[in-house]
Amino acid sequence: MIIETVASGFYGIALQIAMACVIVAIxxxxxxxxxxxxxxxxxxxxxxxxxxxxxxxxxxxxxxxIGAYIYVAIGLALISFLATVAFARFIERDRGADLHE
Incomplete structure (x- = not known):
């Protein structure tokens, strides 16, 4: 197996396929x-x-x-949401400056 898993059988195989698909998407x-x-x-x-x-x-x-990864995922989700909002406001201001020129 690629990763030493806690889950075995069909569930473990499905998790590994899902991880491979997520890596390709990333x-x-x-x-x-x-x-x-x-x-x-x-x-x-x-x-x-x-x-x-x-x-x-x-x-x-x-x-x-390992349960700690859930807390890391929650923290990353909160930070990435704030970063997306900040970038959206930056783009909005940048486009607003182009319209006034």
Whole structure:
């Protein structure tokens, strides 16, 4: 197995498949984060990466059985929400400055 799991059987296999899919999704979102043509694309990709990292942490908690990962996932979700709101306000101000010129 890829990761030493607490869960076994079909549940363990399903968790590992889910983790592999989340990792692929994180890589795809990271590509958009670095290549994104506009600032809005990059902000949405950053939000997507943070949501996928929260999902990964929850899945990793289910695989490993260590409960601390849930608290890390909750903290990351709160911080990433605030970061997304801050970036959205930054984009709004930036576009507002372009309209007044």
């Amino acid at each position: 890589l795809a979102a990271a590509y958009r984060l670095f290549v994104g043509p506009t600032l809005a694309d990059r902000v949405i990709a950053l939000d997507m990466v943070s949501v996928l990292l929260v999902v990964f942490l929850v899945l990793f908690k289910l695989v490993s059985g």
